[in-house]
Structure formats: structure tokens, C-alpha cells
Amino acid sequence: MEYPVKIVPEGDAFIVTCRDLPEVNSVGYSKEEAMTEALDGIETALMIYYMDGKKKIPLPSEPEFEEYKVHLPAQVAVKAALYNEMIKQKVTRAELGRRLNWKQAQVNRLWSLDHSTKLESIEAAFNAIGKDLEFVVA
Template identity: 75%
Template sequence: MQYPVKIVRDGDAYCVTSRDLDQVNSVGYSLEEALHEAADGIETALMIFYMDGKQAIPLPSKKEEGEYLVDLPAQVAAKVALYNEMINQKVTRAELGRRLHWKQAQVNRLWELDHSTKLEALEAAFHAVGKKIELNIVAA
């Protein structure tokens, strides 16, 4: 999952914004730092503004001229896909927990994008909503 961002130099700082996620507003003091901070800003926006607000997460649009792509970890992409599928099906966290026979804390960790979740747990959660994960490997 790659979100396009715009990076504008402002004095010593590099300011990052995203057309897809208005809430992203990150700063770095080198281009590399700005891209790193952008990834953190995107994950934070996804958790706070969308997941906590129980809103569907907008998927990334295509990169436009002058933009950079920010790669999110595969696990974050999987969690976003699961979250959006649950929103689409109107499946609550409590309902997912019942379907999986999991404690609520286990289900809640699926929405912590910075929490490492085993692939098997994500597969089980997708199965509980009638979906499965397919892996696609592409050139870096």
C-alpha cells in the first residue's frame, strides 16, 4: 500500500501533505526524514481519524507528477483491508470476536497498526468475514 504525498521545502524543513488523507501534516529536516515521518503520520491518521472514528479508510490514489510514494508495511495494508471490509459488511469488533471466539483485547489489537499481529490471526479474521488473503509479490 503506497500513499502519494507532496513534499514542499520550507526553509530547513520538508513539509508533507497528502491529497488522500487531509489529516496528514508531517515535517522532516531531510527528504528521507520527511518520508519516514510521512509514513508515521499516515498510520496515525488512519488509526485516530478513521478507525477510532469508525469511518472507512480511503484507499491511496495514483501518484501525480511531483509526488512521492510512501510505502506502508504489508501488515498495515492487511489491517486496513480487514477494517474496511468490516465497515462494508457492518461487522463490529464485538461480532468479529464472537465469530473468532477471541477475547476483545485480541480483536482490539487488530486495529493497532503499530502492533505486530501474526499472519495466522489476520487470516482467521478475514476468514471470519468470508474473505481470504492472497499474496502478490512485485519488484521493489
């Protein structure tokens, strides 16, 4: 999953925005630092959606002229897909925990983008909402 971002020089800084995720507003003092900050900003924006728990995370659009692509780590992308599917099916975290027979702390760790979750746990969560987890190597 790759989100397009715009990096615009402003003085001695580079401002990062993402039209798919208007919550992203990052700054770097080189283009390389701006790209690193863009990833952090995207992950922070995704957490805003997670905390709200009501709106689907917008999927990335195709990059436009002079936009850069920010590649999300696989675990972040798959957790975002799980979140969107749960919103679509109106499955709450509490309901997911009941379906998996997990304690709330386990579900919270699954929900955290910065927690390294075992693939088996992510797959179990998808199965609990009636979905299979498949991978495509691109």
C-alpha cells in the same frame, strides 16, 4: 499499498501532505526525514479512521507530478484492508470477536497497527467475515 505524498520546502523544513488522507501533516528537516515522517503521519491518519470506526480508509490514488510514494508495511496494509471490509459489511469489533470466539483484548491487538499480529490471526479474521486473504508479489 503506497500513498502519494507531496513534500514542499518551507524555510529549513519540508512539509508533508497527502491528498488521499487530509489528516496527514508531517514535517522533516531533510527529504529523507520527511519521508520517514510521512509514513508515521499516514499510520497516524489510519488510526484516526480506526478510532472513528465509521468511515472507510481512502485507498491510495496514483501519484501526480512531483509526488513521492510512501510504501506501507505489509501488516499495516492488510489491517487497513480488513478494517475497510468490516466497515463495508458493517461488522463491529465486538461482532468479529464473537465470530472468532476471541476476547476483546485479542481483537484490540489485531486492530492495533503497531502490534505485530500473527498471520494466522489476520487470516482467521478475514475468514470470519467471509473473505480469503491472498497475496500478490509485485
